[in-house]
Amino acid sequence: MMEYDWLTSDISDVIKVACDKRIKKLDEKDDREKIIPMNVAIKNIQPSKRKFDVKIVTSMHLKDSSIEWKMKLKDEYSLSEEKKEVNYEFELDGNKSRDLGLEIDTPIGGYEGDELDVHLSIKSEDGINSYEKSFKVVLVPVIKIAKCTIGKELDIAIDLSNHAERDREERKARNQNAENEVMAIMSPYEIKGYFFIETMHADRVEVLSKTIRGFKGFVTGDIDISEIEKYLTPKPAVTGLEMGSLIEIVEGPFKGERAKITAIDAAKEEVTVQLIESMVPIPVTVKAEAIRNLDKA
Known part of the structure; x- marks a missing residue:
């Protein structure tokens, strides 16, 4: 947030936002799911009435030029790929404040990476106060x-x-x-x-x-x-396996055989098992993803 004695501005350099959202000052009654907060407030710090001039210049980089964005200041404006300039002036009584009321509506059917570039300029007519801010609105999923x-x-x-x-x-x-x-x-x-x-x-x-x-x-x-x-981030294949656990081999030459785990090699993600129905207790080493844990099935 940028604060002066005569202006408060809370606008990021890059606003990443989804389609069908509104960027504006957030009010209590707003549907917060669709609102991205942005606030610019101006104060007349002099005791007498003063005039302020606002100028906004926009340009766009779109994948589909028929997609329409909207901006609202005093009136509502449709934006296109062509540069658009909006000028607005207003008066403020002495020591009074007002929100600029800038709103930007992102389109319903935009593409990822579509971009609106905005340059905002605010000046007092007497030349005492001035403020400029450039920012961009980028569509993201x-x-x-x-x-x-x-x-x-x-x-x-x-x-x-x-x-x-x-x-x-x-x-x-x-x-x-x-x-x-x-x-x-x-x-x-x-x-x-x-x-x-x-x-x-x-x-x-x-x-x-x-x-x-x-x-x-x-x-x-x-x-x-x-x-x-x-x-x-995938968990290691040996996660959840314990010594003595009953398993079923689901891949390889021993597919379908049941066995008990006799050793676990976490680094290699391998287990050594002993086949339950084997006449001779021969240890068999298999990949951990090639077994199914029957104790937790």
Whole structure:
């Protein structure tokens, strides 16, 4: 936050935001799920009435020039790839303050990396006070939590991925820039009844999922990647295995045999087992991912 005796400004140099969001001063009555906070407040520090001039110049870098952003200052303005200049002046009584009221609406159908560049200039007519700020708004994907039937998480996630790819192929016939609405999908085995979807357009993914049996919609709100990072790093294959555990070999020449673990090599992610039904107790070393822990099945 930048503070002067006559102005308070809370605008980041780069605002990374999803589609269909509003960047503005946050009020108590706002739907906070769709609002990105931004505040510029001006104070007339003189005892007499003074006039202030505001100038905003915008330019855009878009993958699809037909996508429309909107900006609101005194009036609402539609933005395009062409540079747009907005000028606005207002008066403030002595020792009075007001919020600038700047709002920016990101588009519903934007692409990842689409960018709005903004240069804001505020000056008092008497030349005593002046402020300039350049910042950019960059569109980024969101991560949503999808609800689904317990025990069918992976199957439903795969179905959604297949639906999204077919949808992309159909749309590509009309628009060469068409992209898969499901950018990434993750279904950690530890989580039951939910999985994660990364997308630019959550509304479109909901439409795609309507015909998928077991898909129950999205949990309200977006989540940050930091909240699911622990699921992105795979656990060692030997995690949860203990000496003496009963296992079943699921790969290799001994597939289907049951055995007990006699040694664990965490560094190599291997286990040594003794086959239960073998006449001679011969130790067999196998990769940890080639066994199934029957004690926890």
